[in-house]
Amino acid sequence: MATRVRPSNKRCAVIGGSGFLGRHLVEKLVERGYTVSVFDIRQCYEMPGVTFHQGDLCDLQALLLALKGTSLVFHCASPSPASDDRRLFEKVNIQGTKTVIQACIEVGIQKLVLTSSASVVFEGTDIKNGSEDLPYAKKPIDYYTMTKIEQEKLVLEACDPKKGLLTVAIRPHGIFGPRDPQLVPILVDTARRGKMKFIIGDGTNMVDFTFVENVVHGHILAAEHLRTDSPICGKPYHITNDEPIRFWGFMSEVLMGLGYAAPRYHLPYTLVYALAILLWLLSVVLSPLTSFKPTFTPMRVALAGTHHYYSCARAKEDMGYKPLVSLKEGIKRTVESYPHLRKNA
Structure with a gap:
């Protein structure tokens, strides 16, 4: 058993605090007067009021050291969906989360926000x-x-007020913002290679994109409302900008804001989806021989061509959630944060 240290209500840990969302969360927590312990496989910045612990998520002893003296843990660590690495996903999202829960119980953590x-x-x-x-x-x-799915189940099932551990899951969708290493850089790279000319489907599908500051706000609200008598214990909550937008409209705004042309030509959704499945099956068959990874996966095509937006009504009612930054302002701030990615930059 780990030696228990009297926890501070203003001391917390952010697992995955060197990532895109994690770093924004750490910055906001420090701004709000928290002392933060960051646990990540890498350290990529320094900040007053922040202690870094570098280690593997499945290393219980390393986690115990990072969580000592805290009462609140934010678990943000996860590989990028684009990696499409099943073993890595299982290690981090499932095995790593089991280790996080075990560490929380041993240290005596009161709140775990996933x-x-x-x-x-x-x-x-x-x-x-x-x-x-x-x-x-x-x-x-x-x-x-x-x-x-398995990760969320593990965390919500671990909620046990009698044993002192309260948990909640935040479900953001389409996170974007300054320092995002995925959406904008990949979008621009695709445009520079002349491959952002096509719209999958009729282009009318509505989706959620959520500015990172609003996602951070949702996490902190959840932590502050997570009490034994709170309705949020052991439940998941959608956190979005609450402003559904056409998927290809959002992409076009970002592209045009950086000086690139918006996609114009339409491709039938069913045709592209069928092609994505065939390419995925081919990659599975060839996996022993090559590292071939198709650009279009079934998930990417589905996200680009279907409606997927979510209600924040429960978060509004139970936590008083309201987006702090509008979608228009979020897109503006994001585009302005990537001057080096502008056309002809």
Whole structure:
């Protein structure tokens, strides 16, 4: 058993605090007067009031050291969905989360806030204003979603007020913002290679994109409302900008804001989706011989061509959630933060 240290209400740990969301969360926590312990496989910045612990998520002893003296843990660590690495997803999202829960129990952590994903209910078909009452996807269409479902179940089932551990899961969707290493850089790289000319489907599908500051706000609200008598204990909550937008409209705004042309030509959704499945099957067959990874996966095509937006009604009612930054302002701030990615930069 780990030696217990009297926890401070203003001392917390952020697991995955060197990542995109994690770093924004750490910065906001420090701004609010918290002393933060960051646990990550890498350290990529320094900040007053922040202690870094570098280690593997499955290393219990390393986690125990990082969590000592804290009462609140944010678990944001997860590989990028784009990696499509089943073993890595299982190690981090499932085995790593089991280790996190064990460490929380041994240290005596009072609150555990998980960064989950709205995609845990997504099967590639339309979701319009979906609530948290939707069932988990029975046939998830990528390994990331499959493991995030198991991760969320582990954390919510660990909620036990009698034993002193309270848990909650935050389900953001389409996170974007300054320092995002995925969405904007990949979008620009694709445009520079002349491959952002096509719209998958008719282009009318509405989706959620969520500015990172609003996701951080949702996490902190959840932590502050997580008490024994709170209705949020052991439950998941959607956190979005609450402003559904056409998927290709959002992409076009970002591209044009950086000086690139918006996509114009339409491709039939069913044709592209069928092609994505064939390419995925081919990659599986060839996996022993080559590292071939298709650009278009079934999940990416589904996200680009279907409706998927979610209701924040429960977060508004139980936590008083309200987006702090509008979608228009979020896009503006994001575009302005990437001057080096502008056309002809």
